[in-house]
Amino acid sequence: MELVAPAGNLPALDAALEAGADSIYVGFRDQTNARAFPGLNFSDAELIEGIRRAHKRGRRVLIALNTYAESARFADWCKAVDRAADAGADALILADMGVLDYACRNHPNLPRHLSVQGSATTAGALKYMHERFGISRAVLPRVLSIQQVEQVCATSQVPLETFAFGSLCIMVEGRCQLSSFVTGASPNRHGVCSPAKFVRWEELPDGGRSVRLNGVLIDRFEANEPAAYPTVCKGRFRVGEEVFHALEEPTSLNTLELLPRLQSAGVAALKIEGRQRGAAYMGAVVRTWRSAIDRLRTDPEHWAVQASWQTELARHAEGHQTTLGPYHRSWH
Template identity: 55%
Template sequence: MTPDLICPAGSLPALKTAIDHGADAVYAGFKNATNARNFAGLNFDDKALGSGIEYAHQRGRQVLIAINTFPQPGRIAEWHRAVDAAAEMGVDAVILADVGLLAYARQRHPELRLHLSVQGSATNYEAVNFCRREFGIRRVVLPRVLTLAQVEHVINNTEVEVEVFGFGSLCVMNEGRCWLSSYATGESPNTVGACSPAKYVRWEKRGAQAGEIAGEHMDARLNGILIDTFAPKESAGYPTLCKGRFDVRGDTYYALEEPTSLNVLEVLPQILKIGVAAIKVEGRQRSPTYVAQVTRALRAALDQAGSSSYRVNPAWQADLAKVSEGQQATLGAYNRPWR
């Protein structure tokens, strides 16, 4: 059976774009700290979400709501309201990470379909089965640290549907549980919903210094910390600590993680063979153009991946290369040579 293609929707235009280009479902979040992509200008109020749900359902597609940050002391009611709102608006599932929220959702909305978020960090079938037994989850999104053999081992030992990532940015931390962002800004993706929050980002233009190419340079800072320096005409990425370039003993390079995107086109037949239920695209913070290109390419690939004659179409790779972080791709842990 062909896995569902689950695509990101950071806005109503992105939602419609994903549906129009072949997504089986989209995942979205509310305009607040309950979701892990809580950036200004992104996400949905009730009116926009209602329109999106109607648009998707009219076309036989689904809308999943990510409420995947962890409730903060004294503010738990905000997360409860998000679960209630999602259920009342008729979403097809909510994606939760916190066990307290899972318990609340199951008790308050027993008919609501529950998915365990990648932020829940369930890397083995015992953890998955615990959440099925205690909270009735129907699907788990596995962290991007498992080999395909390890994913298959989980699938073979649980009745819960398994969803894996197929394209998008990687995270050097435990799926967003970032101590770097917390250290630099005092705010974590799993508490306020944003990695390297935009209010701490500063871009500073300056002239060339000794050893640099002549011309105007761009320094990127996060809460005053220099993250990267971009030469004239060099593409500048969003300044996150993990993907910054740093001077280490006189050598400047990506000391923690190089900007790169996961791309599973080469291993799609194996993913189908082991019984993965859904393939997820990262990128709710990305543009509708990104959503269109990735959805179109993966839709075409998935529709052919079950055939013995499957070959990766260069056009698919070209489309994905245009939107890959750092203009490079990896199979990540799926092709890890060690065990």
């Protein structure tokens, strides 16, 4: 199984390569990718340098152009496809059908992966994307149980990539408007979810803190309570008489214990989330997964989750908590 790691800058890319990632995915410094954060991502020159470093080690660089292009800006997305091809990318990660079509026609030999933002959750949807745009891989949205992942793997002609570790989107990717409902900025169009410029922390008289997103109270924390980043899906709200994490707790996805099942299902690649995270996160998380995958390859009979792996991953998880999320039926 290929280990695919993100990088938001050259130091993170170096860390991921050093730690043993097979492929690195990156984005341009604009809204063409789903992590359009200030100070993050690659200039064209950095991209060329990053690709050089990866290729020198025999690794690959995938470029995420996985937001949706509005008509007025469609040409910018096409240009980004051309820039990625010119820089020598090994594959593109795309979501928008118009952009997929452009890439397919103009750079037929550059492999196209369907992004998780493309919301393809069935063999039928994958078949369509394959017939229409010749995708050679698809990233599955984080909504399927492990049984459903196995089923799609068995019936789909497209090799699949699943999320292994990182921040957990609990809604079908590409179809969540919670951020744009509150802020006007959306993952689909702007490559951001709950951007920091809309976040306002307030110190409360009792020593606690509250946090608002564009004026909407997302949560309130006690003095000693760890505070989470205010995405709408991980806030605490009132439903009936109860105040609780009505959608999801601040927690990270961690599928390490499913590794053997993902491998036998035929999953082609495992993806680490976290382009916005630094080199330290990348090094530690990638190294842990590298060990787990290598152990599975060399000694599958005796493979078991090591406590040290889980401890290391939990250190880098949101709220230091991890979950199997939708892979595990009881989460639903």
